[in-house]
Amino acid sequence: MKITIFGSGYVGLVTGTCLADVGHEVVCVDVDADKIARLNRGEVPIYEPGLEPMIATNMRAGRLRFTTDATEAVAFGKLQFIAVGTPADEDGSADLKYVLKVAETIAQHMCEPKVIVDKSTVPVGTADKVTATVRRVLDERGLDLAFDVCSNPEFLKEGAAVQDFSQGARIIVGTDSERVVKAMRECYAPYNRNHEKLMFMDVRSAELTKYAANAMLATKISFMNEISNLAESLGADIEDVRHGIGSDPRIGYHFIYPGCGYGGSCFPKDVQALGRTAADIGYKAELLSAVEAVNKRQKSKLFQKLEQAFDGDLAGKTIALWGLAFKPNTDDMREAPSRTLMEALWAAGARVQAFDPEATDECRRIYGERNDLSYCERRDDTLEGADALVICTEWKAFRAVDFGHIAATLRTPVIIDGRNLFDPQSVKSAGLLYFAMGRGDSLQPRQTT
Ligand SMILES: NC(=O)C1=CN([C@@H]2O[C@H](COP(=O)(O)OP(=O)(O)OC[C@H]3O[C@@H](n4cnc5c(N)ncnc54)[C@H](O)[C@@H]3O)[C@@H](O)[C@H]2O)C=CC1
Numbered sequence: 001m002k003i004t005i006f007g008s009g010y011v012g013l014v015t016g017t018c019l020a021d022v023g024h025e026v027v028c029v030d031v032d033a034d035k036i037a038r039l040n041r042g043e044v045p046i047y048e049p050g051l052e053p054m055i056a057t058n059m060r061a062g063r064l065r066f067t068t069d070a071t072e073a074v075a076f077g078k079l080q081f082i083a084v085g086t087p088a089d090e091d092g093s094a095d096l097k098y099v100l101k102v103a104e105t106i107a108q109h110m111c112e113p114k115v116i117v118d119k120s121t122v123p124v125g126t127a128d129k130v131t132a133t134v135r136r137v138l139d140e141r142g143l144d145l146a147f148d149v150c151s152n153p154e155f156l157k158e159g160a161a162v163q164d165f166s167q168g169a170r171i172i173v174g175t176d177s178e179r180v181v182k183a184m185r186e187c188y189a190p191y192n193r194n195h196e197k198l199m200f201m202d203v204r205s206a207e208l209t210k211y212a213a214n215a216m217l218a219t220k221i222s223f224m225n226e227i228s229n230l231a232e233s234l235g236a237d238i239e240d241v242r243h244g245i246g247s248d249p250r251i252g253y254h255f256i257y258p259g260c261g262y263g264g265s266c267f268p269k270d271v272q273a274l275g276r277t278a279a280d281i282g283y284k285a286e287l288l289s290a291v292e293a294v295n296k297r298q299k300s301k302l303f304q305k306l307e308q309a310f311d312g313d314l315a316g317k318t319i320a321l322w323g324l325a326f327k328p329n330t331d332d333m334r335e336a337p338s339r340t341l342m343e344a345l346w347a348a349g350a351r352v353q354a355f356d357p358e359a360t361d362e363c364r365r366i367y368g369e370r371n372d373l374s375y376c377e378r379r380d381d382t383l384e385g386a387d388a389l390v391i392c393t394e395w396k397a398f399r400a401v402d403f404g405h406i407a408a409t410l411r412t413p414v415i416i417d418g419r420n421l422f423d424p425q426s427v428k429s430a431g432l433l434y435f436a437m438g439r440g441d442s443l444q445p446r447q448t449t
């Protein structure tokens with residue numbers, strides 16, 4: 001099947017590559033000429049495990065191409081995917097200007113019927129806006145061409161995007177058109193062999209399903225962070241509590257890790273956008289507001305713990321920071337807790353010595369070279385001359401450490417662990433002070449009975 005994908009970011013690039021990998025012919029189009037030039041040279045602009053070799057294989061096989069030429073791209077695909085950004089607007093609603101621009105572009109160039117597939121995360125009612133935009137431009141061109149607009153939200157996670165796309169739990173399609181059902185069945189047939197994954201529903205339900213999924217996941221995290229803060233004050237250990245509640249199959253172990261707040265390009269903006277949608281129809285979405293508020297508070301916890309450890313005086317201190325990305329296995333730093341921390345530390349007159357296995361270049365792109373930020377080549381280089389160690393991201397390479405070496409190298413024996421990676425007893429027995437999240441007893445000997 002011939003497929004065009006507008007937007008070659010995390011979602012567009014992964015979607016296009018995976019669809020080419022199962023045998024479809026794919027053209028990815030982007031307005032970022034530099035990104036397209038890099039892709040055509042075989043450079044992959046994002047870090048995503050497994051993606052680079054898959055792109056290379058499918059480019060060599062002639063099934064995957066990259067272009068900035070919208071005319072060629074629109075002419076190519078029977079399916080025209082929209083996978084461009086939907087960032088938060090000033091009032092928190094999703095900004096649809098990129099989505100509607102693509103709708104306009106498709107309508108300006110199409111000369112035969114097309115199925116337009118909205119993969120970007122968009123508020124309920126967006127398919128109607130895309131339809132109206134396409135119709136307006138076709139009218140301006142004096143053309144009466146058939147077209148369909150459907151919703152096909154994406155549920156992949158960064159860091160596991162290829163696997164999530166290829167082995168996702170479900171494929172949601174919102175449409176009331178038999179033509180779309182047929183086309184989308186053909187597109188996704190390679191993923192639908194083991195059992196039926198395609199779920200067809202009306203467009204509005206599909207659009208809402210995406211926000212409901214992200215809001216539910218964000219709610220789980222904020223709930224756990226709330227309980228974690230209670231545990232901390234009550235002298236309980238959130239890690240024991242997590243195991244205790246996760247063992248109930250109605251709750252489950254997945255996605256209930258407390259931490260230093262959720263980041264990334266999606267949960268923050270999507271919870272906000274759903275709240276905005278609710279406000280627009282006069283509904284006060286109190287749970288969503290609480291989820292956001294708890295997350296905002298949680299992101300400042302690491303700084304507060306440092307202040308606590310240093311009696312409020314961080315001026316002139318040097319902080320070793322492990323993990324810049326908003327989560328492991330990505331170089332994405334959008335809304336990362338590390339940014340909240342670094343910016344607070346700089347405002348307080350402290351320096352940061354940071355290491356991340358993949359996100360250093362991204363950090364340089366965001367913050368550039370500055371006197372109060374050193375980029376370290378190796379994890380343990382951050383410890384040299386540092387007053388404390390803070391862990392922001394749970395990369396695998398941070399899990400096994402020599403606490404004796406950390407204690408001997410840091411100027412002050414303090415670890416602030418935003419991801420609860422370590423056993424408090426092991427840290428403590430190396431002579432380190434351990435401030436974790438929601439572990440009320442982490443500074444005291446653990447009771448064993
Ligand atoms: N990043 C993620 O893990 C996920 C993102 N989503 C949603 O997917 C959408 C895209 O997100 P990302 O891929 O992260 O965004 P991104 O920012 O990584 O990529 C968007 C791309 O679209 C391009 N673009 C903008 N206008 C264009 C136009 N008129 N024509 C062609 N290309 C254009 C940009 O240059 C950029 O390369 C958003 O709505 C997001 O909420 C959904 C699931 C997962």
Ligand SMILES: O=C(O)[C@H]1O[C@H](OP(=O)(O)OP(=O)(O)OC[C@H]2O[C@@H](n3ccc(=O)[nH]c3=O)[C@H](O)[C@@H]2O)[C@H](O)[C@@H](O)[C@@H]1O
Pocket residue numbers: 121154155156157158159214217221254255256257258259260261262263264265266267326327
């Ligand atoms: O719409 C999207 O863009 C995507 O948003 C999330 O994916 P992503 O943001 O890539 O990453 P997650 O693994 O969900 O993590 C998001 C944030 O939550 C935090 N988190 C996650 C899980 C957990 O138990 N605790 C926790 O604090 C992570 O550290 C991270 O900062 C969803 O998991 C995807 O299903 C969805 O498609």
